Structures are given as structure tokens and as C-alpha cells.
Amino acid sequence: MDNHDPEIVEIIRHVAVLHDAADEDLQTIAGMSIRRAVEDGGYFFLQGDKAEYLYILASGRAKLCMISADGQQVNLRTLIPNQLFGALGAIQPGAVYPACAQALQDSTALAIASADFRNLVTKRPHLSFGLMELMTGYIQEMQERYRELATERVEQRVARALLRLAAQSGQKIERGGITLPFSRQDLAEMTGTTLYTVSRYLSRWEKKGMITTGRELITLIEPHALVRVADDLAK
Amino acid sequence: MDNHDPEIVEIIRHVAVLHDAADEDLQTIAGMSIRRAVEDGGYFFLQGDKAEYLYILASGRAKLCMISADGQQVNLRTLIPNQLFGALGAIQPGAVYPACAQALQDSTALAIASADFRNLVTKRPHLSFGLMELMTGYIQEMQERYRELATERVEQRVARALLRLAAQSGQKIERGGITLPFSRQDLAEMTGTTLYTVSRYLSRWEKKGMITTGRELITLIEPHALVRVADDLAK
DNA sequence: GTTTTTGTTTGCGCCAGCGCAAAGAAACAA
DNA sequence: TTGTTTCTTTGCGCTGGCGCAAACAAAAAC
Numbered sequence: 001m002d003n004h005d006p007e008i009v010e011i012i013r014h015v016a017v018l019h020d021a022a023d024e025d026l027q028t029i030a031g032m033s034i035r036r037a038v039e040d041g042g043y044f045f046l047q048g049d050k051a052e053y054l055y056i057l058a059s060g061r062a063k064l065c066m067i068s069a070d071g072q073q074v075n076l077r078t079l080i081p082n083q084l085f086g087a088l089g090a091i092q093p094g095a096v097y098p099a100c101a102q103a104l105q106d107s108t109a110l111a112i113a114s115a116d117f118r119n120l121v122t123k124r125p126h127l128s129f130g131l132m133e134l135m136t137g138y139i140q141e142m143q144e145r146y147r148e149l150a151t152e153r154v155e156q157r158v159a160r161a162l163l164r165l166a167a168q169s170g171q172k173i174e175r176g177g178i179t180l181p182f183s184r185q186d187l188a189e190m191t192g193t194t195l196y197t198v199s200r201y202l203s204r205w206e207k208k209g210m211i212t213t214g215r216e217l218i219t220l221i222e223p224h225a226l227v228r229v230a231d232d233l234a235k
Numbered sequence: 236m237d238n239h240d241p242e243i244v245e246i247i248r249h250v251a252v253l254h255d256a257a258d259e260d261l262q263t264i265a266g267m268s269i270r271r272a273v274e275d276g277g278y279f280f281l282q283g284d285k286a287e288y289l290y291i292l293a294s295g296r297a298k299l300c301m302i303s304a305d306g307q308q309v310n311l312r313t314l315i316p317n318q319l320f321g322a323l324g325a326i327q328p329g330a331v332y333p334a335c336a337q338a339l340q341d342s343t344a345l346a347i348a349s350a351d352f353r354n355l356v357t358k359r360p361h362l363s364f365g366l367m368e369l370m371t372g373y374i375q376e377m378q379e380r381y382r383e384l385a386t387e388r389v390e391q392r393v394a395r396a397l398l399r400l401a402a403q404s405g406q407k408i409e410r411g412g413i414t415l416p417f418s419r420q421d422l423a424e425m426t427g428t429t430l431y432t433v434s435r436y437l438s439r440w441e442k443k444g445m446i447t448t449g450r451e452l453i454t455l456i457e458p459h460a461l462v463r464v465a466d467d468l469a470k
Numbered sequence: 471g472t473t474t475t476t477g478t479t480t481g482c483g484c485c486a487g488c489g490c491a492a493a494g495a496a497a498c499a500a
Numbered sequence: 501t502t503g504t505t506t507c508t509t510t511g512c513g514c515t516g517g518c519g520c521a522a523a524c525a526a527a528a529a530c
Contacts, residue, residue, distance in 0.1 A: 072386045091367045098375045125360030132326045135370040140333045142377040150427030151307045192385030
């Protein structure tokens with residue numbers, strides 16, 4: 001392991017959780033990290049595995065998902081590079097991952113032993129504020145999505161999911177539109193519905209010119225029209 | 236304010252988040268806390284208020300809930316004494332509460348200024364581990380409930396809600412049964428359904444002898460039968 | 471090129487759950 | 501006591517969304 005690979009330090013520097021970490025700490029973290037590649041469809045970890053590592057996505061795309069007893073998948077979060085995930089074990093020694101992390105493309109991540117990271121946080125307590133910010137942000141997002149799932153209709157939730165993905169992708173909202181590389185099944189798992197129902201709404205929206213679609217591809221043409229659907233002002 | 240009221244120290248000592256705090260820290264926290272009483276139906280804080288205080292429930296019962304744009308309520312969590320809530324502002328200065336905290340009975344809580352608490356955590360960094368454990372636990376519970384809402388039928392979710400409340404209430408699972416003081420509307424807000432549907436399932440279960448019901452009262456007679464419903468083994 | 475695999479669309483029938491409405495039942499107020 | 505409020509029950513009709521099935525389409529494999 002190359003402890004001071006400058007590229008690794010660069011990745012770590014752009015992790016939001018570590019925004020106020022000292023350069024020295026970034027170096028230390030880089031020294032603890034191991035690069036791990038996972039191909040499209042593979043897993044960084046499975047639900048129930050011992051949470052011995054936390055990860056920072058370096059390249060590619062991945063998702064955090066849960067699988068229910070009867071095999072249905074629920075998508076909790078889509079991960080993009082520089083995001084930290086699987087940090088649970090860094091807080092609670094002996095914990096198991098409550099979800100699995102699956103690559104949506106060929107991806108690489110930095111793996112850091114949970115115990116090592118926990119030790120570092122103990123020595124550098126200000127790092128815990130970054131972690132707590134990450135967690136409170138995540139809690140708020142989960143609460144919001146829980147509320148949506150409990151009170152809104154499928155149509156609104158799918159529209160909202162598209163807008164959320166668009167915002168997260170960081171692409172400009174331009175006349176050209178925002179292209180999202182997700183299948184109907186992906187959207188269904190994000191919104192708690194079925195691929196059939198997602199397909200029906202996408203078809204309807206495409207006929208209205210709000211979006212265009214392709215195989216594992218959705219392009220938002222008129223995002224503001226989707227906002228109206230999400231807020232239930234239209235219809 | 237009586238800074239060293241021994242009763243207040245006792246309450247704080249039993250807060251799970253502070254399980255490994257030094258006695259000195261407990262005294263400090265007690266010194267920062269203000270007792271606040273809220274009557275049945277009143278609010279400790281509203282969704283959108285500036286998160287200037289965090290709270291520890293001292294007596295009574297309360298709930299954390301969100302209200303959607305069209306006025307529907309979603310119940311996120313039921314609070315029992317010695318639980319900490321509204322801690323968001325202690326992490327993110329300037330944050331607003333993402334939910335409201337409403338008393339379900341006449342209740343009292345200790346209020347601690349978020350800024351004061353944040354200062355204390357900065358000085359006593361090991362306290363942040365307790366906070367992080369609280370947050371990871373809450374995240375896991377929210378993820379689990381999100382999965383349930385996305386994949387399970389109403390009947391299962393209501394059964395699960397009853398079992399969860401029973402476990403949380405701390406009452407023994409005895410032949411006498413466990414009595415829960417919740418209305419049909421409460422259950423509906425916890426499970427993302429309507430009071431009508433809740434009422435129908437409760438009636439059905441009462442006819443089968445699994446529970447008995449009253450006005451704002453549900454008594455579990457055969458919890459294991461509910462477990463079977465929750466796991467969808469019955470039916 | 472051809473075949474296979476994987477993803478998408480849409481018709482059709484069905485049903486879980488919603489929500490109104492109206493009647494009971496328990497608590498509370500005067 | 502009598503009325504008022506609040507919570508609960510249940511019949512009824514309706515519909516949003518599910519899920520099978522079958523056809524189509526686009527990659528990928530050979």
C-alpha cells in the first residue's frame with residue numbers, strides 16, 4: 001500500500017465529511033486506505049456482513065440497498081464519487097451493515113478499517129463533527145423520504161426521485177436536458193413501487209414532452225413540469 | 236435555575252446517550268438545563284423553528300412528527316422519559332427542526348441550549364460518541380421502517396407497530412397482556428395508513444382473541460400471533 | 471450475420487386500501 | 501341530568517396501483 005499516494009490524498013480531500021480536517025489528518029487517512037475495485041453489479045459489502053471497513057467511493061457509481069425477507073429490494077441512496085458510506089462500524093464496534101452496497105458501474109473505492117478510523121477520531125475529536133453532520137443530513141433525508149412514501153402518490157414520488165437524482169448528479173439544468181442513467185427497475189426501488197407503474201408514468205410524461213427515455217436512460221427536458229407533478233399542482 | 240438539583244442530575248444520568256459521561260459532565264449539563272412543562276397536545280417545538288434547544292424528556296409521553304404540505308401527519312417516533320430529542324441544532328448551528336415534538340400527555344422536559352451543548356461536546360469530545368451512537372441507531376430504525384413502508388402490506392405494518400410500541404414500553408410480556416395508550420389515528424400516522432383501515436384490522440384481531448381494544452387503548456393478548464401476522468406467515 | 475439476454479411497453483383483470491357517511495360509544499362539560 | 505365533544509366502527513362504492521402475460525426493442529454474445 002502506497003501510504004502517500006497523492007491521488008488518494010486528493011480524493012480524500014474532497015470528501016464532504018472531512019472538509020475541516022487538517023492536511024496531516026488527510027495524509028493519515030490516506031495511509032490507512034486500501035483501494036478496492038468492484039465491477040458492475042458486484043458488492044462492496046452485503047447486508048449483515050461485519051462492518052469492518054468504511055468506504056469512500058473513488059470512481060463509478062453505486063447504491064445502498066436493503067433486501068427484504070421475500071427478496072424485494074429497496075434503494076436507500078445512490079452514491080457518487082467522494083461520498084463516504086458504510087461508516088456504521090466506525091461508531092459501533094462489532095456492528096453489521098444494515099444495508100448492502102452494490103456497484104452500478106465498474107467502480108473503485110477506498111476502504112478504511114473501521115477500528116483504525118475510530119482510533120483516529122478518538123485522537124482527533126473535531127473529525128467527529130463532520131461525521132455527525134453527515135449523519136444528521138442523512139437522517140433528515142430519510143425522514144423526508146419516509147414522509148413522502150407515507151403520504152404521497154406514486155406519481156409524485158417518481159417525479160421527486162428524478163428531480164433529486166438530477167440535483168445530485170450536479171449536471172446543469174440547461175435546455176439540453178439532464179440525462180440520468182437509471183432503469184425503470186431502479187426508479188421503482190427508489191420510490192417503493194413496481195417497474196410497470198414507473199414505465200407507465202414515464203410513457204405518459206414522454207408523450208407530453210416533459211422527458212425523453214431510452215434503455216436505462218431518462219432525460220429531463222422540462223424539469224419545472226416535473227416539479228409541478230411532484231407538488232401535485234398539475235393533474 | 237437550580238444548577239445542581241439532584242433530581243435533574245438523576246434524570247440526566249439515565250439518558251442512554253450519556254451513558255459513559257463523567258459525573259462532572261452530568262453536573263455541568265444539569266447546570267445548563269431548564270425545566271419545561273407542556274400540557275397534553277402542546278408542542279415542545281414546531282417543524283421549521285430554529286433549533287435553539289435540545290430536549291430530554293423527563294416525564295410524560297411525546298411524539299416526533301412531520302406535517303406535509305396538505306396537512307397530513309406522519310409519526311416518526313414515540314418518545315418516552317430519558318430520551319434525548321431535537322439534538323439537530325447541537326450539530327449544525329443555525330439548523331431548524333425538521334419535525335415537531337408534540338406532548339401526548341402532560342409532560343416535562345429538560346431544555347438545554349444547543350450552543351451550550353455544542354461547546355461542551357467540543358471540550359469533552361468523548362460525549363460525541365454517545366451522540367453518534369444515538370444517531371446511527373436512529374438511522375437504522377428509519378431505514379428499517381422505510382423498507383417496511385415500501386414493501387409490506389398495511390396489515391403487517393400495523394402489527395409491527397404494535398410490537399415495536401410494546402417492546403419500547405418496557406412492560407413485561409405476561410399473560411395479562413401489554414396495554415398501549417394509542418388511538419387508531421396514532422397508529423395510522425405511525426404506519427402510513429388511515430384510521431379506518433387500522434380500525435378494521437384491530438376489529439378483526441379482537442374477534443380472533445389476539446387483542447382487546449378500548450378508547451385510545453389496545454391490549455396485546457397474544458403477541459406471538461401478531462408476530463406471525465407481521466412476518467406474513469399467517470393469513 | 472444470428473441468437474441470446476436484458477430491458478421496456480402496454481392491455482387486462484383484479485384487489486387492497488381509501489374515504490365518505492352515518493351510527494354507536496365513551497368521556498367530558500355544564 | 502342533558503348536551504357536546506371526541507373516538508370508534510362498519511357498510512358501501514370507488515380507484516390507484518399491482519402483476520401477469522405477451523410483444524417489442526436494444527444490447528451483448530457468439
